[in-house]
Amino acid sequence: MTFRMVSWGALALGMMGGLPTMAAAAPETPPVAVPADPVATPVEDATETGQIVVTGRRSTRSVTQLEGVEMQKILPGINPLKAIQTLPGVTFLTADPWGNNEQNISLFIHGFNQQQLGYTLDGIPLGDQNYGNYNGLSPQRAIISENVGRVTLASGAGDLGTASTSNLGGTIDTFSSDPKRERGATIAQTVGSYDSFRTFARVDSGDLGGGNAFYVSGVRQDARAWDFNGKQGGYQANGKFVHDSGALRLTGYFAYSDKTEPNEDATVVNISKGETPGNVPYVRPFLYPDFKSAVAYLTSPAYTAAKDNYRNYYSDAQRTDYLGYLAMTARLSDKVSYDAKVYYHHNDGVGVVAGPITVAGLPQLFSVYYPGRNLSSVFGGSGFATRTTEYRIDRGGIVQTMKLALGNHDIEFGGWFEHQSSSAFRRWYALDVNNPSTPYQRPRDTLTPLITQYYSEVRVDELQSHIQDAWHVLPTVTILAGFKSTYQFATQRVKVQPLPGSFAGSIALPNGALETTEVFLPQVGAVWDVTPNDQLFANAQKNIRQFQTSAAAGLSPFALGSQGAFDLFAANVQPETSWTYEGGLRSHHRLGGIFSIEGQVSVYHVDFSNRLLGISPNPTVNAITSGAAILQNVGGVKTTGADVAFTLHAGPRVSLYNALSYNTSKYRQDYVSGTTTVPTRDKNVPGSPDWLNKTVLSVGHGILDAQLIGDYIGRRYATYTNDLSVAGYFTLAGQVGATIPLDQRMLAKALHVSVNVTNITDRKAASSLSIGSPTNTYSVFPLAPRQVFGTVSVSF
Numbered sequence: 035m036t037f038r039m040v041s042w043g044a045l046a047l048g049m050m051g052g053l054p055t056m057a058a059a060a061p062e063t064p065p066v067a068v069p070a071d072p073v074a075t076p077v078e079d080a081t082e083t084g085q086i087v088v089t090g091r092r093s094t095r096s097v098t099q100l101e102g103v104e105m106q107k108i109l110p111g112i113n114p115l116k117a118i119q120t121l122p123g124v125t126f127l128t129a130d131p132w133g134n135n136e137q138n139i140s141l142f143i144h145g146f147n148q149q150q151l152g153y154t155l156d157g158i159p160l161g162d163q164n165y166g167n168y169n170g171l172s173p174q175r176a177i178i179s180e181n182v183g184r185v186t187l188a189s190g191a192g193d194l195g196t197a198s199t200s201n202l203g204g205t206i207d208t209f210s211s212d213p214k215r216e217r218g219a220t221i222a223q224t225v226g227s228y229d230s231f232r233t234f235a236r237v238d239s240g241d242l243g244g245g246n247a248f249y250v251s252g253v254r255q256d257a258r259a260w261d262f263n264g265k266q267g268g269y270q271a272n273g274k275f276v277h278d279s280g281a282l283r284l285t286g287y288f289a290y291s292d293k294t295e296p297n298e299d300a301t302v303v304n305i306s307k308g309e310t311p312g313n314v315p316y317v318r319p320f321l322y323p324d325f326k327s328a329v330a331y332l333t334s335p336a337y338t339a340a341k342d343n344y345r346n347y348y349s350d351a352q353r354t355d356y357l358g359y360l361a362m363t364a365r366l367s368d369k370v371s372y373d374a375k376v377y378y379h380h381n382d383g384v385g386v387v388a389g390p391i392t393v394a395g396l397p398q399l400f401s402v403y404y405p406g407r408n409l410s411s412v413f414g415g416s417g418f419a420t421r422t423t424e425y426r427i428d429r430g431g432i433v434q435t436m437k438l439a440l441g442n443h444d445i446e447f448g449g450w451f452e453h454q455s456s457s458a459f460r461r462w463y464a465l466d467v468n469n470p471s472t473p474y475q476r477p478r479d480t481l482t483p484l485i486t487q488y489y490s491e492v493r494v495d496e497l498q499s500h501i502q503d504a505w506h507v508l509p510t511v512t513i514l515a516g517f518k519s520t521y522q523f524a525t526q527r528v529k530v531q532p533l534p535g536s537f538a539g540s541i542a543l544p545n546g547a548l549e550t551t552e553v554f555l556p557q558v559g560a561v562w563d564v565t566p567n568d569q570l571f572a573n574a575q576k577n578i579r580q581f582q583t584s585a586a587a588g589l590s591p592f593a594l595g596s597q598g599a600f601d602l603f604a605a606n607v608q609p610e611t612s613w614t615y616e617g618g619l620r621s622h623h624r625l626g627g628i629f630s631i632e633g634q635v636s637v638y639h640v641d642f643s644n645r646l647l648g649i650s651p652n653p654t655v656n657a658i659t660s661g662a663a664i665l666q667n668v669g670g671v672k673t674t675g676a677d678v679a680f681t682l683h684a685g686p687r688v689s690l691y692n693a694l695s696y697n698t699s700k701y702r703q704d705y706v707s708g709t710t711t712v713p714t715r716d717k718n719v720p721g722s723p724d725w726l727n728k729t730v731l732s733v734g735h736g737i738l739d740a741q742l743i744g745d746y747i748g749r750r751y752a753t754y755t756n757d758l759s760v761a762g763y764f765t766l767a768g769q770v771g772a773t774i775p776l777d778q779r780m781l782a783k784a785l786h787v788s789v790n791v792t793n794i795t796d797r798k799a800a801s802s803l804s805i806g807s808p809t810n811t812y813s814v815f816p817l818a819p820r821q822v823f824g825t826v827s828v829s830f
Contacts, residue, residue: 114182119728136165155209192205249272320349378428457489463477514561528542541596618637693726695725717756
C-alpha cells in the first residue's frame, strides 16, 4: 500500500493541482517555473512495496496521496473515494465492497460530510457528490478505476484554484494515468462472491513519434447484490490522447459510463415506536424478483408487524454519463506558462423505487391526485407503485491558470467558469399485477406516468477567480498568500407544480433567481525546512459552500415550499463558510541498517459558520413522499482534531503504516423547529466518529506481495441531540498477489494473480447512518459481509 504525504509547490498548485515529486530527504531547491503536467508526473520509488507515507517539501497544508496501482491492491475496480479510506482522518462507508453504490455512501473528513468537500478529475470539477447529483458525477463514473494514476487528499483545505463550489472542508483530486511509453495491452478478469464478474481491457499505442500517444480501455462489471437477487454493474469506456513536444502539451480525454446500482434500504430505529437496534432487522432486502411472493407479502402479518421496516419490491439508481475535456499547457518561456482545460458533461439518469402504496405518507399523496378512487386499482392491482426521479445534466466550462516566476516570487492567477443546465421530474407509475416492471428498465421508456408530481428546470452560472504568491523569503522558508473570489447565479423554472397537499408543508415550488457573491476568501501559509529531514508547515484559509441548486431535494433553496419562503431565504440566509487553521511537522529519518521511518503530525481547528439545516415538515425517516424543508441558518460548528501518521520501513519491501486520528466537531447553538427548541449546543455532529485508526502491513518477497489492512471506526452519534449512538468496530481486509514475468519469446509479458478478501472476520456492524428527526430516530445501513475476489491480469 503506497500512501504519500505530498507537497504542492505554490506555483504548481492552482487549478491544475500540480504535484512535483521529489525524494523526502532531498535538499530544498527553487521551484520549477513551468512544471510538467501533473497527470504525467512519475511517482518516485513506485516499485517499492509498502511505501505508505513520504514526507513532502513545499506544501503549507496537509496533503496525502494514494497511487493507482495501490488502489487496485485494495480491490480491483474500487471507487477512488473508497480507496482513500485508509488515509488519515477519512471515514468512508457504503454497503457494497467496491464503494460504487452512491445512495448509501457516507464520507466524513475532519467532521465535514461528502457534500461539503471538493472533487475534481484532472482539474475538471465533479460537483458535490450529492445523491441524485445536479452538478456533476462521481469519480467512479468519471474514470475506470484501473485508469486512475493517483488520488490526492487535502484534508484541511484545498488549493485556491480548485474548481468547486462545495469545498468547505478539503478536496479530493483524482488524476488519470497517461498513455504508457511502450505499446502494449492489458486484460484483467475478476470473479468472486455473489457471482461477481469484472472484465477490464486497455490498449496503449506507445510512443507514436512527435510526442504523441494514446490509450483506449473498457470495462464490464456485473455482480449480484449480496442481500437480494439484484444485479449491480454496467459498462464504462475511457480514452486519452497526449501530445507533448516540451513547450506544448495537449491532452484529450473521454469517458462513457452506463451503470445500474441497486439501492439498499436502511433499517429504521425509532425509539418512540419501540424499535431498538436489538429488535429491528439487520437488513431490509428487496422482494424482487419473486413478484408473486411480494404481492402476498402485503397481506401477511409480517408486513403489518414491520412498522417502518417494511420491504420494498426493488430500488436502484441508473446513470448514463458522457464526460470529455481538451487541455493545453503552453510553456511560453522559462518563467511563464499557461494552462487551459475546456470540458463538457452530459448525464441522463433515473432513481427508481417500487414500494407499497399504503406506507410512508403515500395514501395522502395519492388521494390528492385520485380522490375517492381505489388506489390499488389505479396503480395496477398489485398493491405497489413505482416512483422515479428522472434527471438530466448538461454542463460545460473552462479552467485557466497563468504562472509567473519573478525573482523570489512565484505568482499564479486563474479562473473557472461553468454553465449548468439541469432538469428533474418526479413521477409515479403503475406496477401492473399482470406485467410487473423490473429494476433494469426505465419506466418512461415503456410506460405512461400516472402522476408527474413536479418538473423543474434549473440554470446556473459559476465564476471563480484566484491569485496567489509564493515568496521564498529564504532558501528554507516560503510564505504563501492569496485569495479567491466566487460568484453563483442560479434560476429555477417549475414547469409542473405539485398539487397542494402532495408535498408535506408545500404550497408550490418557487420560481426565481438566487445570486451569491464572495469577493475575498483569503489563504496564508508558510513552510520552513528546519533540517533537511524535518519540516514545519502552517496554513489558514477561508472557504465557502455555495447554495445547492438541486430541484426539490437536498439543502436547496429551490426545494422550499412556497414563493414567499424562497424570497425570504434569498434576502436573509447566508451560504455556509469556514475558517480552517492547520499546522504540523513532517519528518523522514534513517534509523540504521535497513530501517527508516517517515511521517507527519498535524493539528487543525475549524470554525464553521452559517450552518444550513433542512427542517423537514415530515419527520418520518423513510418517508417517500418528499417534503419541502424549512431551510435556515442554525449557527456554527467548532472542530478540533489531530492526525498522526507514520510508516516504518524494514528494507524496500516490508513496511508497517499506522494513522491515528482524533476529531471533535460540536454544534455551537441550539436551534428552533417550529415552537420547539432542539438542544444541540455542545452536541457532536452525528455520523462523524471521534476516533479513527488505520493500519496497513505490507510485505513483499520475490514475485509475491501481500498486505493486511485494519480499520477502526469509533463510536458515532446517530441523532442531533446525541441521545442515540452506534458502537465502534474494527474490520480487516487483505490481499495476496504474485507477478510472474513471462519469457520474452511469448506474446504476453507478465501474468499477475491476486486474491482479495473484504471484511475478513465477517463483522456485522453499522455502516452509513441516515439522520432523521432530531431525537429518537435514525436509519442505519448494514456492513457488507465477507467477500472473496480473485483476479488474473495479463500484460502484452
